[in-house]
Each structure stands twice: as C-alpha cells, then as structure tokens.
Amino acid sequence: MYEGVVQNLIDELGMLPGVGPKSAQRIAFHLLAADPTDVKRLAHALLEVKEKVRFCRICGNVAAEEECRICRDTRRDLHVICVVEESKDVVAIEKTREFRGRYHVLGGAISPIDGVGPDDLRIRELMTRLADGRVTELIIATDPNLEGEATATYLARLVKPMGLKVTRLASGLPVGGDLEYADEVTLGRAFEGRRLLDV
Amino acid sequence: MHVAHLSLTDFRSYDTVDLGLEPGVTAFVGPNGQGKTNLVEALGYVATQSSHRVATDAPLVRQGAARAIVRSVVVRDDRRALVELEINPGRANRARLNRSPVSRPRDVIGLLRTVLFAPEDLALVKGDPAERRRFLDDLLVARAPRFAGVRADYDRVLKQRGALLRTAAQARRGSRSGRRAEHDSGFAAAGAGDVLSTLEVWDAHLARQGAELLAARLELVEALRPLVAASYASLAPGSAPAGLEYRGTLSAAVDGPPAVRPGGPEEPAAAAGEAADAAAPAVAGTAAVDRAALEQALRAGLLEVRSAELERGVTLVGPHRDDLFLGLGDLPARGYASHGESWSFALALRLAAYDLLRADGGDPVLILDDVFAELDSQRRRRLAELVGPAEQVLITAAVPDDVPAELTGARFDVTGGGVSRVR
Ligand SMILES: Nc1ncnc2c1ncn2[C@@H]1O[C@H](COP(=O)(O)OP(=O)(O)OP(=O)(O)O)[C@@H](O)[C@H]1O
Ligand SMILES: [Mg+2]
Ligand SMILES: [Zn+2]
Numbered sequence: 214m215y216e217g218v219v220q221n222l223i224d225e226l227g228m229l230p231g232v233g234p235k236s237a238q239r240i241a242f243h244l245l246a247a248d249p250t251d252v253k254r255l256a257h258a259l260l261e262v263k264e265k266v267r268f269c270r271i272c273g274n275v276a277a278e279e280e281c282r283i284c285r286d287t288r289r290d291l292h293v294i295c296v297v298e299e300s301k302d303v304v305a306i307e308k309t310r311e312f313r314g315r316y317h318v319l320g321g322a323i324s325p326i327d328g329v330g331p332d333d334l335r336i337r338e339l340m341t342r343l344a345d346g347r348v349t350e351l352i353i354a355t356d357p358n359l360e361g362e363a364t365a366t367y368l369a370r371l372v373k374p375m376g377l378k379v380t381r382l383a384s385g386l387p388v389g390g391d392l393e394y395a396d397e398v399t400l401g402r403a404f405e406g407r408r409l410l411d412v
Numbered sequence: 413m414h415v416a417h418l419s420l421t422d423f424r425s426y427d428t429v430d431l432g433l434e435p436g437v438t439a440f441v442g443p444n445g446q447g448k449t450n451l452v453e454a455l456g457y458v459a460t461q462s463s464h465r466v467a468t469d470a471p472l473v474r475q476g477a478a479r480a481i482v483r484s485v486v487v488r489d490d491r492r493a494l495v496e497l498e499i500n501p502g503r504a505n506r507a508r509l510n511r512s513p514v515s516r517p518r519d520v521i522g523l524l525r526t527v528l529f530a531p532e533d534l535a536l537v538k539g540d541p542a543e544r545r546r547f548l549d550d551l552l553v554a555r556a557p558r559f560a561g562v563r564a565d566y567d568r569v570l571k572q573r574g575a576l577l578r579t580a581a582q583a584r585r586g587s588r589s590g591r592r593a594e595h596d597s598g599f600a601a602a603g604a605g606d607v608l609s610t611l612e613v614w615d616a617h618l619a620r621q622g623a624e625l626l627a628a629r630l631e632l633v634e635a636l637r638p639l640v641a642a643s644y645a646s647l648a649p650g651s652a653p654a655g656l657e658y659r660g661t662l663s664a665a666v667d668g669p670p671a672v673r674p675g676g677p678e679e680p681a682a683a684a685g686e687a688a689d690a691a692a693p694a695v696a697g698t699a700a701v702d703r704a705a706l707e708q709a710l711r712a713g714l715l716e717v718r719s720a721e722l723e724r725g726v727t728l729v730g731p732h733r734d735d736l737f738l739g740l741g742d743l744p745a746r747g748y749a750s751h752g753e754s755w756s757f758a759l760a761l762r763l764a765a766y767d768l769l770r771a772d773g774g775d776p777v778l779i780l781d782d783v784f785a786e787l788d789s790q791r792r793r794r795l796a797e798l799v800g801p802a803e804q805v806l807i808t809a810a811v812p813d814d815v816p817a818e819l820t821g822a823r824f825d826v827t828g829g830g831v832s833r834v835r
Contacts, residue, residue, distance in 0.1 A: 325575035359568050367613045
C-alpha cells in the first residue's frame with residue numbers, strides 16, 4: 214500500500230479494463246515521473262471525452278453530436294443495418310470498406326453470468342428502427358463467441374415475424390474471439406460470405 | 413512416441429530438475445513423499461493440461477513461487493517437438509511449441525499422448541459419475557484434441573444457462589414470498605419474463621454442443637466395450653465378464669421418442685437402482701450415432717424438465733449428468749465389486765484407452781504411478797506383460813521390489829528433492 218493519493222490513483226487505474234494491479238502501479242509511477250503538462254493534457258482528454266462525446270440517438274455509436282457521422286451520411290444505404298456489440302466493432306468494420314449500410318450498437322452481448330439480459334442491451338431501440346419496414350436486411354455481426362452467437366440467435370428469433378432477411382457473418386473469423394481482433398481481409402471476406410441465419 | 417527430455421521449474425516440490433529419458437522402461441524409485449508422482453504428473457500435464465490429482469492448477473506451482481514451467485521434448489516418428497508450458501494459477505497459462513508462442517495453450521494438447529495409471533483410478537469404479545465422465549472426455553480429447561474446445565464450449569453454455577436458471581429460481585421465490593410487498597413481486601415478474609425469452613436460445617446452444625459431446629461419447633463407449641472386456645479377462649481370468657453401458661439423462665435418444673429421467677443417475681437412489689434396472693434402455697448401441705437426432709432429443713428433453721429446472725435453478729438434462737455404467741456379469745461394479753475386482757476394472761479401462769490410442773497411430777507413453785504395489789502377483793505379472801511392449805513405460809515405486817522383474821530398464825533414484833540416474 215502506498216500513501217493516500219498514490220494508492221487512490223493505482224486503485225482507479227486498476228479498475229480500467231485489461232489493467233491488472235501490476236500495470237496499474239506501473240502506470241501510476243510513470244505518471245508521477247512525467248512532465249506536469251503531459252499529465253494535464255491526459256486529464257483534459259479524459260474530462261473532454263466525458264463532456265463532449267455522446268452516443269448517437271439513432272444507432273448508439275459514439276458521436277460528437279446528436280447523431281453520428283455515419284447516420285448523418287446521406288449516401289449510406291438505409292435498407293441494411295449491421296448489428297454490433299460495441300462502437301469499436303464499427304471502426305473495425307468500417308476499415309474493411311465492405312459495408313455501406315448503417316449500424317446498430319447493442320452495448321454488449323447477452324451473458325447471464327454477467328447479469329446482462331436483452332433488456333440491458335439496445336434491443337428495444339433496434340425494434341423501433343425496424344418498425345417502419347424500410348430495412349430489408351439485418352446483418353448480425355456480434356462477436357464469434359458463445360455470447361455473441363446467443364445474442365445473434367435471440368435477435369434472429371425476435372425479428373423473424375417481421376420477414377426481413379437476417380444474415381450472420383461467415384465463419385472463418387477466429388472462433389471464441391473478438392470481432393475487433395479480426396484482420397481487415399478476414400473480416401471483409403466474412404462480410405461478403407455472410408449466410409442466412411435460420412432459426 | 414516417447415519423451416526424450418523433461419525439465420521442471422518451480423513445479424510441485426522441484427525448484428529445478430532436468431531429466432534425459434529414453435524409450436523402453438524407466439523406473440523412478442524412492443521413499444514416500446520424495447517427488448516421484450510429481451515427475452509423472454508433470455508429463456501428464458503436458459499431455460492433457462490437467463493433473464490427475466487436483467482439479468486446479470494452484471497446487472502444481474511450488475509453494476512460494478509465482479508460476480511453474482514444464483518443458484518436454486516429445487519424439488514421434490523421429491520428429492522432435494519441444495513443448496513448453498507456463499502454469500499461471502488464476503491467470504491464463506501460456507504455451508510455446510518449438511520456441512514459438514501458440515495463440516491458445518490448448519493448441520498443444522495431444523502433441524504428447526499419455527495413458528496414466530494411478531492409485532486414484534480406483535475412483536473410476538468406486539467414485540461418482542463425474543470420474544467416469546472425465547475418463548471418457550479426456551480420452552476423447554487425447555484422440556481428437558478439438559474436443560477440448562467442444563468440452564469447454566459446453567461447460568460455458570452450462571454456466572451461462574445455470575446463471576439464468578438461478579436468476580429465474582430466485583425471481584420465483586421472490587414473487588412467492590414477496591406478494592405482500594407490491595413492488596418486489598412486480599420486479600420479480602419482469603425478471604422471470606426476461607429469463608424465459610432467452611432460455612430458449614441457451615437451450616438451442618446447449619443442445620448443439622451437448623449433442624456433439626454426447627455423440628462422441630456414445631461412439632467411444634462402443635469402441636471401448638470389447639477392449640475393456642478383453643483387458644479385464646486377461647487381468648482376471650475366470651471372472652465374470654466386464655461390460656460398459658452409457659447411461660444418459662436421455663434414455664433413448666437415437667430412435668423413438670426421447671424418454672427423460674429427470675434428475676438422472678446422479679440422484680442418490682439411482683446408483684442402487686441401476687442393478688435392478690437392467691431392462692432400462694441405454695442410449696444408442698448402434699454404431700452410427702445421429703447427431704441431429706440427439707440434438708432434437710436434448711431440446712425435447714430440456715422442454716420436459718423446464719419447470720423442475722426453473723424451480724431448482726440447475727440444468728437437469730445433458731451429458732454433464734450422464735454416467736458410464738460398469739458391470740461385472742449381472743451386477744454393477746460400483747457398490748458390488750470386491751476391492752481387487754475394482755482395481756482390475758480400473759486397470760482394464762486404462763488399458764483399453766491405451767489400445768484405442770495405439771490403434772489411432774502413435775504409441776502413447778504409458779505411465780504407471782505406484783500401481784504394482786496394489787496388485788497380487790498374478791495380476792502384477794499380467795499387467796507387466798501387457799504394458800511391456802509399449803514404446804515407453806515410466807514407472808514409479810517406493811521400493812525396487814515393486815517394479816516387476818519383467819520390466820527392466822533405466823532407473824532413477826528420487827530422494828531428498830533430487831533425481832539421479834542409477835542405471
Ligand atoms: N506445490 C508444492 N510446493 C512444494 N511442495 C509440494 C507441492 N506439492 C507437493 N509438494 C510436496 O511434494 C511431496 C509429494 O511428492 P510426490 O507426490 O511426488 O511423492 P511420491 O514420491 O510420489 O510419494 P509416494 O511414494 O508416497 O507416492 C510432498 O512432500 C509435498 O509436500
Ligand atoms: Mg506417488
Ligand atoms: Zn449513428
């Protein structure tokens with residue numbers, strides 16, 4: 214244990230995803246030794262992101278305004294929605310340039326162990342978006358692991374009565390992993406080879 | 413195949429140890445508690461990434477050390493592979509193959525194949541169904557390493573589904589006891605609706621993964637049956653024949669409507685009931701197992717027990733509740749067989765596993781941890797004859813006399829925390 218404020222910093226850092234106690238300590242001491250202006254810049258960036266960044270009213274992606282850049286882009290195809298777990302998945306898919314439709318960010322995947330059920334995800338918002346009948350294809354690009362698959366199955370069943378085409382990215386993605394870790398070529402191919410999800 | 417080299421760092425009682433090994437028989441001899449089993453346990457870990465003695469990795473790391481490292485050189489058809497495992501309790505283990513990291517440690521499972529006989533094997537006959545399920549699943553993984561993934565996926569589905577069922581069970585109890593408190597019961601009802609809407613999704617995944625595991629186990633039992641019977645007959649000539657039967661929570665899954673026995677063989681009454689229950693149909697029996705039919709049957713089975721599951725908060729149907737029934741003549745081995753008969757049966761199961769792996773190609777390494785001391789002279793000789801021809805046999809014994817004369821070869825003394833070659 215370190216003196217009050219240092220330990221506070223270590224504790225706060227340790228709560229970040231992927232940062233264990235050892236790394237938290239390392240980062241804390243790095244910051245202690247760093248130039249004050251660098252640390253101020255970091256603190257400012259942290260505060261700014263909380264103040265300025267919002268979530269798109271339509272798709273749930275991170276946005277600088279009410280609606281995100283993609284939802285505001287009139288050239289995007291309004292007939293296709295690609296469902297992803299997190300905003301970082303949008304970034305990964307955008308890099309492939311395979312997809313010209315719009316997104317829907319769920320904010321996670323169904324996982325009872327973590328207490329996450331359908332009501333904790335932006336599924337109701339998705340249903341509202343689908344209600345006007347303009348969307349003809351729903352591409353489900355949740356992660357290729359058990360929770361992602363379960364979420365895909367759940368969504369496919371839920372929208373089945375609406376009669377739209379529901380597809381899932383082709384296999385070939387590293388199983389058990391995160392979408393964001395797939396390289397662009399693999400992800401691009403998975404998009405091209407997407408298959409009908411039959412439930 | 414054989415192991416040409418084993419080196420340990422901070423594994424069990426060893427800070428470091430470095431052994432060169434050869435094909436043929438090698439015996440590790442020394443007084444109790446000196447680290448003989450620790451050596452062969454390390455080799456078993458290279459093969460399966462689990463210990464035959466403990467369920468978690470923590471005891472494998474030397475007291476006071478942060479992690480253990482097991483390195484081994486495996487030789488198969490003159491090709492050498494260096495397999496290195498770093499055991500990090502509570503965190504992900506790491507593995508390297510020929511000095512290159514692999515993305516998942518389980519990718520190196522099966523590079524070394526072992527069959528390990530140990531005093532703990534008696535639990536295969538006398539212990540809970542979980543022991544026999546593990547025997548089957550470990551053998552599946554040894555034969556086809558992708559089953560490590562199938563089993564892990566199935567366990568994950570079970571965990572997720574279990575968490576959901578527990579939430580449901582709590583919500584039910586809450587709504588029952590909370591009728592007086594208005595907002596409590598409202599909350600609970602909302603939770604239960606949420607549960608039912610996702611339960612079907614988990615059912616589908618459980619059935620798919622479960623059917624794959626179940627189909628593989630059923631085929632495995634078919635393949636084992638004649639081998640176990642033959643091994644048992646040669647270990648205990650003149651005894652009643654040894655038989656195997658897969659007893660599932662789905663009792664007739666392949667053709668005909670699935671009859672479900674909720675609770676399955678883990679219910680206390682079932683063990684004793686099995687003897688009288690000789691007429692109860694066991695699953696399958698036919699060679700080709702229809703996975704799609706099993707999947708259907710599992711889904712139907714889950715539907716049938718749904719209300720009991722929602723009540724109790726556990727998954728009641730599926731391969732995680734099945735058992736491998738062992739019979740001697742007309743009687744079950746468990747609860748009826750003598751101590752010696754139980755030992756012979758356990759050895760017969762291991763020998764059958766060895767036969768099967770050998771038939772797949774690549775003679776597995778045989779490890780006999782302290783088993784000869786448990787056997788009478790006749791069975792000792794029979795076992796020595798059966799294992800003698802293997803490419804590599806590693807034996808541990810507390811005294812030299814416990815190594816049968818038929819099995820001569822290299823010898824290491826294990827004392828005072830050290831291992832030294834004496835022959
Ligand atoms: N994690 C650990 N750290 C330090 N020592 C350990 C650890 N695990 C086990 N040991 C020690 O290893 C010894 C047991 O070694 P092992 O089981 O290999 O004995 P053995 O030679 O096979 O004995 P036996 O003949 O009784 O079977 C015990 O003394 C135990 O205290
Ligand atoms: Mg021992
Ligand atoms: Zn948007």
